Amino acid sequence: xxxxxxxxGPGNYSTKRLKEVALxxxxxxxxxxxxxxxxxxxxxxxxxxxxxxxxxxxxxIIPRIASYMTRYGTAIVRQLEMQGMYTISGSLAISRSxxxxxxxxxxxxxxVGIPKTVFSRNSADIDDLIDKLDGTPVxxxxxxxxxxxxxxxxxxxxxxKSVLQAFYLTNEDGTNILxxxxxxxSAGVDIRAFVVGGRVVASMKRQSLDDDFRSNLHKGGEGTxxxxxxxxxxxxxxxxxxxxxxxxxxxxxxSERGALILEVNASPGFGIEKxxxxxxxxxxxxxxxxxxxxxxxxxxxxA
Numbered sequence: 001x002x003x004x005x006x007x008x009g010p011g012n013y014s015t016k017r018l019k020e021v022a023l024x025x026x027x028x029x030x031x032x033x034x035x036x037x038x039x040x041x042x043x044x045x046x047x048x049x050x051x052x053x054x055x056x057x058x059x060x061i062i063p064r065i066a067s068y069m070t071r072y073g074t075a076i077v078r079q080l081e082m083q084g085m086y087t088i089s090g091s092l093a094i095s096r097s098x099x100x101x102x103x104x105x106x107x108x109x110x111x112v113g114i115p116k117t118v119f120s121r122n123s124a125d126i127d128d129l130i131d132k133l134d135g136t137p138v139x140x141x142x143x144x145x146x147x148x149x150x151x152x153x154x155x156x157x158x159x160x161k162s163v164l165q166a167f168y169l170t171n172e173d174g175t176n177i178l179x180x181x182x183x184x185x186s187a188g189v190d191i192r193a194f195v196v197g198g199r200v201v202a203s204m205k206r207q208s209l210d211d212d213f214r215s216n217l218h219k220g221g222e223g224t225x226x227x228x229x230x231x232x233x234x235x236x237x238x239x240x241x242x243x244x245x246x247x248x249x250x251x252x253x254x255s256e257r258g259a260l261i262l263e264v265n266a267s268p269g270f271g272i273e274k275x276x277x278x279x280x281x282x283x284x285x286x287x288x289x290x291x292x293x294x295x296x297x298x299x300x301x302x303a
Contacts, residue, residue, distance in 0.1 A: 001027045001059040001292060003285075006034040006077065008066060014270040017281040018062060025285055030058075035069055039079040046082045055080075060292040061087040062284070063094060064267050070098045086292045088284065089266055092299045093244035097266040100141065101176040103243065106301065110242035112235060113260045115139075115253075116181040121168065126161045129179055136160060137182040142167065153182065183260065186253035190262060191226055193236040193250045194272050194280050197287040200233045202278035223275040232259050239264050244301045246291075247284055 003022050007015040010031045022029045032050055040047040048055045061080055065073035078091040096102050104117050116133050130136055140163050142150035154160035160179070167177050188208035193200045205226040228236070232252070239261050240248035249268025252261045273280055 001289070002057070003027050003029050003060045003062065003288065004055070004058040004080075005029065005031045005062045005064060006073065007031055007064040008035070008069075009033055012064070014064060014267075014281075017270050017273065018064075018284065021279075021281040021285045025289070027285070034063075034065065034073050034076045037076050039076060046079055048076060048079050048083075057083070058085050060288045061085050062288070063087060063089050063091075065094055066267070067098060070095065086288075086296055088246050088288055088291075090244060090296075090299055092301070094266040096301065097243045097245060097248070097264050099176075100178055100263070103264060104178070106242045107239055107261055107264075110238060112239050112242060113258055115183060115255075115260050115262070117178055119176050119178045121177075126157060126164060130157055130160060133179065133181045139180040139182055140164060140167065141178050141180070142176075183253060183255045186255055188221075190251050190253045191228070191232075192223075192268070192272060193228060193233070193252070194268055194278075195236055195240040195245075195248045195250055196280065196283040197246055197291075198237055198241070199283075200228060200236055201283045202272045202276045202280050203228050204272050204275045223271070225276045235259055235261070242301075244299055246287060 005015055005018055010016065010019070015031055019029045019031060032055070037048050037050045037055070040049065061077065063073065063077050065077070074091040074095050077087055077094065081087060081091060096106065101119055104114055107114050118129050118132050120129055130138060136157055137153055137155040138160055140152045140154055140160065152163050154163050164177065189205065191203060191205050194202040203226050204223045206221045206223050208221050236250040236252065239250045243264045243266070245264065245266055247268070249265035250261065251263045251265065252259045270280060272278070
């Protein structure tokens with residue numbers, strides 16, 4: 001097959017691993033810097049060009065879209081979808097997973113456990129908002145934050161009100177702001193499950209190395225292999241399905257009332273391979289081999 005990897009560049013570890021595995025399995029592979037692509041919007045001949053040349057037809061597309069390039073990246077993916085190319089992660093699925101509010105709504109609808117969450121544009125009602133979360137401390141986050149950025153722990157109502165007011169003043173693009181309960185038994189610890197095609201292929205625990213409540217590896221967190229329970233595996237698969245993602249990094253924490261989903265990532269990093277010794281690139285290529293020639297299923301979840 002002819003496979004295109006939409007990436008920021010060939011030096012990215014996940015991109016190198018995907019290309020390596022695909023070549024070993026006899027496929028043609030091209031790495032395309034999607035931010036250098038441009039789309040031709042024409043009724044009879046939609047197309048995408050890259051470095052001055054029209055992209056040909058690919059049997060499969062693997063989008064590795066960075067969070068800060070979501071709008072442009074998904075527009076390029078959508079244009080390729082319009083040309084009839086198979087993509088392992090659809091443009092709609094990527095977009096919805098990047099919106100934390102939309103994600104929480106879909107996860108709840110699917111019956112997946114999440115932390116208690118409220119959202120509001122009115123900092124004057126902070127007392128009532130916090131009461132709905134059973135008091136402080138609370139986590140305040142921008143709905144489109146990533147890698148732990150745009151996430152603040154407010155330990156008192158006064159601190160929460162100050163953070164909300166600051167977010168509202170600086171949040172000119174109207175991104176939703178979420179307030180979530182702080183689960184003390186999981187402070188600084190969460191679990192990442194790597195899901196491919198309806199099964200968990202690797203999992204790790206992430207632990208902050210200082211007093212930071214965020215466990216993201218990008219924030220200096222330490223990863224270790226972890227074994228999931230059967231129920232946790234089912235929940236992670238269910239969460240990925242709720243987003244419409246065939247490849248997903250599902251983040252959750254263990255609480256006194258069970259596992260709670262924090263986020264479903266559409267372009268999970270491959271650092272989990274180094275920590276767990278598990279190969280996550282091969283299952284992705286295998287999934288493409290099994291599904292690329294089938295007629296793509298229509299996305300019924302909605303934006």
